[in-house]
Amino acid sequence: MNEPDAALKTLGVSLGDRSYPIHIGPGLLGDPQWLTPHLAGRQVMVVTNDSVAPLYLETLKQGLPDDLDVREVILPDGEATKNLANVERIWDALLAAGFNRRCTLIALGGGVIGDMAGYAAASYQRGVAFIQVPTTLLAQVDSSVGGKTGVNHPRGKNMIGAFWQPRAVLVDTHTLATLPPRELSAGLAEVIKYGLIRDVDFLAWLEASMAMLRDLDAAALTTAIERSCSIKAEIVAEDETEQGVRALLNLGHTFGHAIETHQGYGHWLHGEAVGAGMQMAAELSHRLGWLEASDVARVRNLLAAAALPLAAPGDMRAEDFLSLMRLDKKNLDGRLRLILLGCLGDACVHDATPPEMLVSLLEEFPRA
Amino acid sequence: MNEPDAALKTLGVSLGDRSYPIHIGPGLLGDPQWLTPHLAGRQVMVVTNDSVAPLYLETLKQGLPDDLDVREVILPDGEATKNLANVERIWDALLAAGFNRRCTLIALGGGVIGDMAGYAAASYQRGVAFIQVPTTLLAQVDSSVGGKTGVNHPRGKNMIGAFWQPRAVLVDTHTLATLPPRELSAGLAEVIKYGLIRDVDFLAWLEASMAMLRDLDAAALTTAIERSCSIKAEIVAEDETEQGVRALLNLGHTFGHAIETHQGYGHWLHGEAVGAGMQMAAELSHRLGWLEASDVARVRNLLAAAALPLAAPGDMRAEDFLSLMRLDKKNLDGRLRLILLGCLGDACVHDATPPEMLVSLLEEFPRA
Structure with a gap:
């Protein structure tokens, strides 16, 4: 570690007897003090x-x-x-190794590894300990925090899974040095979301700060990850199982899942x-009269600065979006629920978008 | 319903905001008052x-x-x-039907159906509602109460699953009229366990009362099911996720799982x-000096009166038992934990059985 201690931040996720810390900093991976206290056996x-x-x-093993x-x-x-x-x-x-219910799973990787290892831990012998060690920006600011685990199904994303909280989250910012630029941009999308x-x-x-972030400026990255995790931890503490406010974290996700x-x-x-x-959510919020055109331009410019795509796939018709969006987990009893923006910095759940407004947005949105 | 209302009993399982009722009685299945209040959507x-x-x-559908x-x-x-x-x-x-997270699964059948439907509910969209309608004595007195769900793995029983509580348990004692006698006896084993x-x-x-129970005497069955569920509900309320006392419900199960x-x-x-x-647990408790030989004989005679097998499979060697028992979920860090009897009516967790005593029991126990 050649950074000062100020580069190390610890946040807490408050969930009663399932509370846990998020440690953020450079070079945490090989240091035994971070993992050892959270092992179940x-x-x-x-x-x-x-x-x-x-x-x-x-490096991780050296830290055990x-x-x-x-x-x-x-x-x-x-x-x-x-x-x-x-x-x-x-x-x-786990079974071949004869591991019992006091074992610990450590997820070392991006969101896919964290989601699968977390769900494996949730269901192994009806639930064992696990620790998240996210190595992508996306996983560091989003999927490793909050306990959502699971896998995809041919009919929809994240359809099978569990709410299962980790014992700790360890974010070593040094791991971003090896992240492909496209994946860095993808992580920045979630940062912008907060x-x-x-x-x-x-x-x-x-x-x-977007240019500094894309240049992997260490201080800027730490600030962005810390602020992102803080907002997510606040929201998860308010609503662990997404009965209410947690749904706001899905801004852009109903459209996004349809694309994926x-x-x-x-x-x-x-x-x-x-x-x-x-x-798309920003544009729809504008059509509903909530956002100014200049707000939509700010969103677009920031996404562009993060080198993110601004157009939907060329082969997706409006009806492709609609049929896939109807499967979204946020929908209740047949009503499409979307996360939209009342203003920049304030999202809401909305289930009364006029269908013709949604269809025209989906038809008119730029295609690649 | 031609039985008096006294044949209907309702118990509660106390688990905070996940508490739920167990309704026991003849003819409940087709009556809408029992299922309707517990549907999520x-x-x-x-x-x-x-x-x-x-x-x-x-009949169940008529009750919806x-x-x-x-x-x-x-x-x-x-x-x-x-x-x-x-x-x-x-x-x-569920996905083909487009069901969302406000759907309800109803498990209609024995323990296998309840365990699978419960695990499907626990993991569908990270958890949806379910109701247990057990139709075998075993499921009515055991698996439908307490929230253990899951499936078997080629390497061991119930290795994959979740703790997921039902919204309600509906026990219609009329369903026992169609239960094969061998399955009735299997259910009586768990009743005896309590x-x-x-x-x-x-x-x-x-x-x-064993003869009356095997003759399906309605009053005797209701008493046996109610007392069994009460004991299980008490123990589950004390220890939902089997950190302690709940393990006592596994009397005979470590040996039994090995046989299965x-x-x-x-x-x-x-x-x-x-x-x-x-x-086997009673015999081991006797060898440890805890039970009298006459106590062991009472256990054996009661199991015989319930028409249950008193011998282990002829092709199972002591080492077959030992290697399978080492995979049991109750074991911690390599120590074999068994549920034994301090006296009749009082079980305990024991992890210090002398290995040679266990081996000789396994060698000497009668084989079919």
Whole structure:
């Protein structure tokens, strides 16, 4: 570690007896003080993928005490692998090792690895401990915090899963040095989301700092991750199982999931689809009279500065969006529920968009 | 209903905001007052099997309001079907129907159906409502109460699952009229278990009433089910996720699971294996100096009166038991934990059985 201690931040997620810390800082991965207090017993299964393992698996293992029984499952990389068959591979490895209900799973990788390892932990022997060690910006600011775990189904994204909280989240910002630029942009989409739904000052800071973030400026990254995780932790503490305010975290996601499902998982990155979806949500909020045209332009410019796509896939018709959006988990008893923006920095759940307004938006939105 | 209202009993399972009622009585199945208050929304998926569906599916549907969207999944019957592939069939049916997170699953059948439907509910869109309508004695007194759900894995029983509480349990004692005698005996094994672990007066009542129970005497059955569910509900309320006292409900189960796994699921009924396992636990408790020989004889005689097997499978060696018992979920960090009897009516968790004593018990126990 050559950064000062000020670069290390610890936040808490407040969920009663399931509360846990998020440690953020450079070089945390190989330091035993961060993982050891959160292990349930001596049996540890590291779940990672074949892109991340060569980069960080040995460093992580060096950060574990010597007297543990440490095993690993190395899955293929990519959103297309987020399915039940790969979760079964984790269960098979746990059973082959004879691991009991006091074992601990450590998810080392991006959101796909975290979601699968978390769901495997939630369902192994009816629930065992797990720790998130996210190595992508997207996972660091979003999926590793809040306890949503699960896998995709051919008929829809994240349809099978559980709410299962980690014992701790360990964000080593050094891991972003090896992240492909496209994945960095995808993570920035979720960072921008926090500004849009809850914090217009953070949004303004992002407008000023986007170039530094894309240059991997360490201080700027730490600030962005910390502020993002703080907003997410606040919202999750208010509403763990998404009965209310937690739905706001899905700004852009109903449109985005439709893009991901239609294109086939893995072609668009999740954050890219969410970026396009936030642009659609902003435009719809404008058509409802809530946002100014200049607000929509700010959203578009910030997404452009993050190098995110501003157009939907060329082969997606309005009816493709509509049929896929009807499967969204937020819908209740047949009514389409969307997260929209009352103003920049304040999102709301809306289930009364005039159908013809939605259809014309979907028809008129730019296509790639 | 031609029985007096006194034949209807309602118990509560106290779990804070997840508390729920158990209604026990003859003819409840077709009466809308019992199911309707517990539905989460308009979408209802009945999960049942091809033995139970012809007997009770139409009656259950008559007990649902007319304005619902009611679908059904009819799975094959038997413990051998309790696997992830059949849970996936439930998820596929829910997604094909476009059901959202406000749907309700109703488990109509024995423990296998309840365990699979419950796990499907726990993991569908990260958790939806479900109601247990158990139609076997075993499910009525055991698996439908307490929120344990899950499936078997080739390497062990109930290895994949979740703690997920039903919204209500509906026990229609009329359904026992169509239960094969062997399954009635298997259910009686769990009834006897409650007397052994917690209530020696109930044990004495069972010794006096076993013939009436096997003759399906309505009043005797109601008493046996009510007392069994009360004891289970008390224990579950004390310890929902089996950190302590709940483990006592597993008397005979570590031995029993080994028998079931070794024989292949479905050859021995769960209750039959537990019956043999309780006999082994009683004998081991005697060798440890805790039970009198006369106590062991009482256990054996009661199991015999319930027409349960008193011998282990002829092809199971002591080492078969030992290797399978080491996979038991109760074990922690390599120590074998067994539920034993301090005296009749009082069970305890014990992890210090001398290995040679366990081996000699396993070698000397009668074989079929």
